[in-house]
Amino acid sequence: MEKILPLLDTRRISMRWGDMDAVGHLNNTCYFRYMEQIRVEWLDDIGYPIDPQGIGPVLGSTSCVYKREMTYPATVLISIEVEKVGRSSLKLRHHFRVEGDAETVYAVGEATLVWVDYQAGKTVSIPEPIRERLRAVGADA
Structure with a gap:
């Protein structure tokens, strides 16, 4: 049984017709694009948009x-x-569900973000305001 993790947010993405593959279901590459999109939106919403001149996350791993199948x-x-x-790292898990069928898990993704100083190319600590948000949802930050 999968461990219940602290929830930061749930995001919605409307599947596009062109997101399907030749056999009529969501193309495997779209799962990674969707995970990227919700991470970027979440960072924007909490006041940490990607700024190539500052510090921020890079993708360390994803799966x-x-x-x-989603159609x-x-x-x-x-x-x-x-x-x-x-x-300096934050490992996230993502459950993919379909609106109207919230009980069924269609996919489970993971992503590890590593905070870096983009100009220096070196890792830095996760900013304290982000840690505070993580603690607020019960994460061990």
């Missing part, structure tokens, strides 16, 4: 386990959950 039309619900917090 996705596909459980069931068009659908509004995809994707959770942002905290799996692990390190000094």
